[in-house]
Amino acid sequence: xxxxxxxxxxxxxxxxxxxxxxxxxxxxxxxxxxxxxxxxxxxxxxxxxxxxxxxxxxxxxxxxxxxxxxxxxxxxxxxxxxxxxxxxxxxxxxxxxxxxxxxxxxxxxxxxxxxxxxxxxxxxxxxxxxxxxxxxxxxxxxxxxxxxxxxxxxxxxxxxxxxxxxxxxxxxxxxxxxxxxxxx
Ligand SMILES: CC(C)(COP(=O)(O)OP(=O)(O)OC[C@H]1O[C@@H](n2cnc3c(N)ncnc32)[C@H](O)[C@@H]1OP(=O)(O)O)[C@@H](O)C(=O)NCCC(=O)NCCS
Numbered sequence: 001x002x003x004x005x006x007x008x009x010x011x012x013x014x015x016x017x018x019x020x021x022x023x024x025x026x027x028x029x030x031x032x033x034x035x036x037x038x039x040x041x042x043x044x045x046x047x048x049x050x051x052x053x054x055x056x057x058x059x060x061x062x063x064x065x066x067x068x069x070x071x072x073x074x075x076x077x078x079x080x081x082x083x084x085x086x087x088x089x090x091x092x093x094x095x096x097x098x099x100x101x102x103x104x105x106x107x108x109x110x111x112x113x114x115x116x117x118x119x120x121x122x123x124x125x126x127x128x129x130x131x132x133x134x135x136x137x138x139x140x141x142x143x144x145x146x147x148x149x150x151x152x153x154x155x156x157x158x159x160x161x162x163x164x165x166x167x168x169x170x171x172x173x174x175x176x177x178x179x180x181x182x183x184x
Pocket of ligand 1: 037093
């Protein structure tokens with residue numbers, strides 16, 4: 001399913017699952033992440049070589065990758081990794097939005113789309129891990145009902161997918177990217 005989200009009267013953000021042939025778009029998105037975003041996303045391991053092999057792995061191990069596709073480039077991504085759990089089908093999720101696109105609502109769009117994908121795949125629970133100072137990720141996870149706990153120096157968010165309120169959450173409208181382009 002492809003989701004289009006209006007960003008201005010006549011323009012749309014495209015948020016959709018990436019096809020296997022689009023691995024290079026995901027890889028190039030990861031490589032465009034600035035140092036701080038790489039650290040926030042991966043808690044270390046931020047060299048280009050690591051990101052290239054991470055993209056390879058993600059497209060060969062069954063990970064679902066959802067992208068915000070803008071003019072042929074992926075500018076933000078959400079990943080859903082199967083995490084074997086004997087009791088509940090559980091997925092580990094992760095997000096990345098390129099610096100110049102952050103804080104415009106794209107994280108929220110990706111989260112909403114990722115929940116639809118997770119439900120479609122039969123997952124019952126999502127788990128997101130981030131470092132304790134990642135205010136944006138913690139705010140985002142909270143908005144989607146995550147119960148946050150602190151484990152081994154990291155913040156872990158758990159989302160139960162049987163909560164009907166999840167599907168009625170409003171998503172902040174992203175700002176226009178025309179403003180960004182004109183300003184730069
Ligand atoms: C975390 C991340 C994905 C959020 O994406 P985004 O597009 O910037 O998110 P949004 O614009 O949808 O905002 C998400 C929430 O964070 C809040 N937020 C944004 N920046 C913030 C900041 N610097 N401090 C506190 N809160 C912040 C927003 O107000 C919003 O809160 P709300 O849901 O209560 O309204 C993005 O910042 C990112 O890629 N960071 C680097 C990688 C990373 O940290 N990944 C998470 C680990 S898996």
